[in-house]
Amino acid sequence: MRQVAPRRDPAPSRAAYRLHRLWLTPIFRALLRIGVPTFVFVFSAGAYLSDPENRVELAETVIDLRRSIQERPEFMVQMLAIDGASTDVADDIHEVLAVDFPISSFDLDLIAMRQAVEGLDAVAEAELRIRPGGILNIEVAERQPVAVWRSRQGLDLVDAEGQRVAELHARSERSDLPLIAGQGASDRVAEALAIFAAAEPIADRIRGLLRVGERRWTVVLDRGQQIHLPERDPIAALEQVIALDHAQDLLARDISVVDMRNVRRPTVRINSAALDGLRQVRSVHEGGVVR
């Protein structure tokens, strides 16, 4: 017969019993699970940071770590590539940006750089991009000069919107472009170009366009001739003059000014020599005394 011992059923000690009950208390468990780790973490972090040396060290470590990531070769920009710009403009861009490569792409402020590049007169639009392989690519759309503007400051190239493109040292450098002059002329470049287009039949005689009083144009021809155009509808007036010229060789005559400011009453100013001739002819015809 197998010996029978009473089933082993040890009673927990009072402390074990209380601990077990404490452990089953929900608030205690929550405290232990959340409160204690939080406390330990906050306390140790606080103790560590209370020492200023540690704070500095920590900050340096963070900065070093940051730099070490930023200066990985994947993020380094080695060179600048400029597309769509002439050599002068490219030089200007190099000068404006003044970046010394290699540089981390984190240190490049592309927006500011773009603003700087677009701040150049010759640049209409710029697109900056860091291409794989560490190349800072700048695609530049240059302003196209359409006219030469002579102002008090000198000769400038302007584009169709009147924006200054570049300085010009001599008119002869860009004799292919029409010349405009006068204060405020650059604001109405489009109109000026339209007038030049309309003046195509007398193009070989035109010296330039003069903006007068910031309100109307005067076409300056060679031999000191001028055509004063009205403020409104100057092209029609010019075409009228060209038609007159075509019919009666108006501009070939010895007149100094064709005044079209009042379109309904075109006026012609004759030079003094021609005026004398005219008087002579009149006196002969009328038998009058020549004074």
Added chain:
Amino acid sequence: MTDLYQTQRAMRNMRRAAIQRGVVAILDVGTSKIACLILKFDGPDKFHDGDGIGSMAGQSAFRVIGAATTRSRGIRFGEIDAMAETERAVRTAVQAAQKMAHVRVDHVIACFSGGQPRSYGLAGEIDLQNTVVTEEDIARVLASSDVPDTGVDRDVMHAQPVNFALDHRSGLADPRGQIGNRLACDIHMLTVDTTVVQNLIHCLKRCDLELAGVASSAYAAGISSLVEDEQELGAACIDMGGGATSLSIFIKKHMIYADSVRLGGCHVTNDIAKGLQIPLAVAERIKTFHGGVVATGMDDREMIEIGSDSGDWEKDRRQISRSELIGIMRPRVEEILEEVRSRLDGAGFEHLPSQQIILTGGCSQIPGLDTLAPKILGQQVRIGRPLRVQGLPQAATGASFASAVGLCLFAAHPQDEWWDFDIPAEGYPARSLRKAVKWFRDNW
């Protein structure tokens, strides 16, 4: 009586608070084992699937989430004999149950079979102030009942109104709202030794537990083992425990009598140990494996090795036949049953309309008891098992857990007791104050 009101009401409030918190422990402090069940009250709606039958008499309101049993120590006849030992046993059971339930319990409802319960029938009668019976009238009629001299050091454990009579009509379960002139009531009062209850309270306090209710194990076993019609028509429940056999008589769903015989399964074990000169543990084992109370011819041939470790070969190799074992057990079981019979006779059980007797408790599992018991107790005897409650482990569904399961039902649906009614109005200084208190109680 105000003292009684206060302690019992305090326990009732604690029970209510525990149920509101959702968890309460059940502790059956027995002589041979201590069982601890942990109940979780989730509310009836959570387990109410579909329409139809509702709350299953309150059983659906709770489920058992932890159960543990331990061999009890330091308890004799269902009373605490060695406080420290008992405390350890309670700690073991409670800790194991808590471990299983993963929840901490603070409130415990306990039952025990000792303390020499005594039943008293009380009667009270009043003239109604108005013709309609109100709750105050019930409180007054309960208060008017004459309390017998229960003797020194006796505490009231249960005091349940079991019957109301209005004028000439008796047998009313709930006379409220009915019309009459005289209201009479019968109360069943059960008293136990004060020291036993105090010891239990003290022991639980040492385990950091609070007593939220206490019941007699006779009562608890009755409400779990008797089916509804037995409770209604009249039946006696005999809870054959280890150290005491408690009996309770139910009629009209009320316990009307409870008593306890201080004999039980431990005495059978003792008899075997003494008769065969073997250790108690071996005797217990032989009793549970081979025991019986009705011998047949085959039992003469069934030999049981009883061995011991005395070192004497002759003694260690002893064998007995099962008939011999039955010969030892049967007289003791007969004695217990005869004692129960005499208690039932004393209580006037034979005058009840239905005389069903239900045997439950660990000792009722002796094979052959269903043959022996009718010879002593009468023809209507059956072996009862406790009701199934939700979540109860298979190991805790046996007859020995009748009072633990009964306590679960008691915790979920306590019967109205005397102290559940308001103290009669005369006790209060002003009517308005009482109204205010009542309003608070009803609404909070």
